[in-house]
Amino acid sequence: GAVVSQHPSRVICKSGTSVKIECRSLDFQATTMFWYRQFPKQSLMLMATSNEGSKATYEQGVEKDKFLINHASLTLSTLTVTSAHPEDSSFYICSAMGNTEAFFGQGTRLTVV
Amino acid sequence: RKEVEQDPGPFNVPEGATVAFNCTYSNSASQSFFWYRQDCRKEPKLLMSVYSSGNEDGRFTAQLNRASQYISLLIRDSKLSDSATYLCVVNRNNDMRFGAGTRLTVKP
Numbered sequence: 001g002a003v004v005s006q007h008p009s010r011v012i013c014k015s016g017t018s019v020k021i022e023c024r025s026l027d028f029q030a031t032t033m034f035w036y037r038q039f040p041k042q043s044l045m046l047m048a049t050s051n052e053g054s055k056a057t058y059e060q061g062v063e064k065d066k067f068l069i070n071h072a073s074l075t076l077s078t079l080t081v082t083s084a085h086p087e088d089s090s091f092y093i094c095s096a097m098g099n100t101e102a103f104f105g106q107g108t109r110l111t112v113v
Numbered sequence: 114r115k116e117v118e119q120d121p122g123p124f125n126v127p128e129g130a131t132v133a134f135n136c137t138y139s140n141s142a143s144q145s146f147f148w149y150r151q152d153c154r155k156e157p158k159l160l161m162s163v164y165s166s167g168n169e170d171g172r173f174t175a176q177l178n179r180a181s182q183y184i185s186l187l188i189r190d191s192k193l194s195d196s197a198t199y200l201c202v203v204n205r206n207n208d209m210r211f212g213a214g215t216r217l218t219v220k221p
Contacts (some may be wrong), residue, residue: 032207043213044157044200093156097207101147104156
């Protein structure tokens with residue numbers, strides 16, 4: 001079946017640094033990918049929709065200059081958390097739509113210290 | 114109002130029990146519907162799609178009522194391994210929206 005690979009699975013970084021998370025569709029092309037964030041014991045919250053070859057669409061309240069999204073090819077989208085702060089610590093998950101369902105990456109647990 | 118709302122839970126049930134989860138959605142233009150399962154600290158995985166005619170997969174039965182904008186999931190003869198968070202997911206134009214999830218714990 002379709003697979004979405006997300007990397008890294010876990011990252012710890014210092015406050016003020018930037019972190020890049022990659023999301024790849026391994027055996028299908030994804031013109032659209034989605035980035036979610038999940039805080040402990042809360043639901044997945046859509047951050048932005050990543051569109052290949054164009055600008056991402058951000059949800060209300062999500063800072064586009066802080067969460068940079070690049071979807072340069074049909075199989076790769078990246079999310080860069082810039083100038084990370086402890087409150088950015090969360091579980092970030094990407095997904096891409098297959099023919100009939102959404103497939104998720106394994107998630108990235110970001111801890112900012 | 115949230116676009117997708119679920120029972121808040123948590124549900125704590127003994128093995129063998131039957132448990133039902135409810136979900137409502139606000140956008141009548143929603144096109145497809147799913148139940149996903151999410152284990153602790155893992156990504157969500159598709160449990161089953163939900164069709165208007167209702168569909169069953171083993172111990173799991175999903176129902177959709179478009180008129181009421183209501184989705185349900187029934188789990189029969191629950192197992193310890195069913196313990197997880199169940200997410201109601203609504204799709205419109207490939208934009209997937211998630212409910213907050215209902216946590217289920219099945220106890221021996």
